[in-house]
Amino acid sequence: MFFYQDIVTMKLKIFLIAGLFFSGCTTPTKMTKTGNGFADNIIVAHRGAWKKNQLPENSIAALKEAIALGCTGSEFDVRMTADDSLIVNHDPDYHKLVIEKTNYTQLAEYKLSNGEKIPTLQEYLLAGLQNNKRTRLVLEIKPSDVSKERGKLIAEKAVKLVHELGARHMTVYISFDYDILKKIHELDASASTQYLDGNRSPEELKADGITGADYHYSVFRKHPEWIESAKRNKIILNAWTVNAAAEMDWLLDQQFDFITTNEPELLFERIRLVNEKKK
Numbered sequence: 540m541f542f543y544q545d546i547v548t549m550k551l552k553i554f555l556i557a558g559l560f561f562s563g564c565t566t567p568t569k570m571t572k573t574g575n576g577f578a579d580n581i582i583v584a585h586r587g588a589w590k591k592n593q594l595p596e597n598s599i600a601a602l603k604e605a606i607a608l609g610c611t612g613s614e615f616d617v618r619m620t621a622d623d624s625l626i627v628n629h630d631p632d633y634h635k636l637v638i639e640k641t642n643y644t645q646l647a648e649y650k651l652s653n654g655e656k657i658p659t660l661q662e663y664l665l666a667g668l669q670n671n672k673r674t675r676l677v678l679e680i681k682p683s684d685v686s687k688e689r690g691k692l693i694a695e696k697a698v699k700l701v702h703e704l705g706a707r708h709m710t711v712y713i714s715f716d717y718d719i720l721k722k723i724h725e726l727d728a729s730a731s732t733q734y735l736d737g738n739r740s741p742e743e744l745k746a747d748g749i750t751g752a753d754y755h756y757s758v759f760r761k762h763p764e765w766i767e768s769a770k771r772n773k774i775i776l777n778a779w780t781v782n783a784a785a786e787m788d789w790l791l792d793q794q795f796d797f798i799t800t801n802e803p804e805l806l807f808e809r810i811r812l813v814n815e816k817k818k
Contacts, residue, residue, distance in 0.1 A: 575708075578673040582806050583612035583799040585780050586629060590801050595651040597627050599658055599666045606667070606674045610803050612711065613667070614677040617660055619693045620646065625660035625700065631684055633657060639685055660697065664706050676709050677799075679735070682716040694722045698730070713753050724748040733777055741769040751775030753799070756786050766793055784809055 587594070587601025588608050594601040597615050605613035616629040624643035631638055634649040647656045658666075660678075667676045680697060683689035694712075701710045712723050713733040720732045724747070733751030734744060737758035744752060752769055756778040759766055769776050778790050779799040787809045790798050800806050 576672050577675060578609045578611040580611050581797045582610045582803050583614055583677055583797050584610045584803045585614050585799050585801050587613050588803050591804055595653055597629055598651050598653060598655050600653055602667055606671045608803055610674055612675040612677045614679060614799055616679045616681055617697055618681050625696055627658045627660060627663045660700060664704050668706055675711050677711045677713060680714045680719050687718060690716050690719050691722045694719045698723055698726045720749050721747055741765055741772045741774040744774055745772045751777055753777035755779055756781050
């Protein structure tokens, strides 16, 4: 039986634990302006948080570092091998082997600089789901150099795997290939999708069910009217790849929803300084 003082102590502990848990969280299930438990910042680590600790880009170690930093998102690149294995790598080749013309077992013979093997998408997603409820998995599907149809096949396989692993609520899809994003929207109308190429207005994106404009920051300098248009049409604003303090400050002043960067630590610092000025 608990005495009154024991009950008070227990309630106090519960209150403190709850306060620690919720202090850094908002509430989105996908990459939206509001949220569902994701980190309350706008920082997307480009290919993971790799630069400061000299980790391989797109490695699982870089992903885990982005999660440990508390970034709201961690971006990574997906390609498909000759034997239809989905892997995580930015360039179309790996150790001078063309990925789309090489089987995964051959690629896996070569290690990343930290000793990891080149990760499959399944391995990467599972690592991103482990002990993580705050960092979105920002999955970029690279256009196929073989054919547009193969690009759509990559999209189908990626969406299917995301659903099978229970990662749907954590995943955002981005691509330079507009047809890939339209295919994803066809497969999952509720999926969060962002276009990268910077050649379509927010109105065009909205008409095709694309939820975000994730453009190089120079595009928004050239088309400042797209910023207000995106806000008006409820299109997510993201900018890549922003590594200089001056550009970060401009995007923060424009109240962008997300900023993709190789320098997440610097962006955390710029946000801190902005918040201090507001006090």
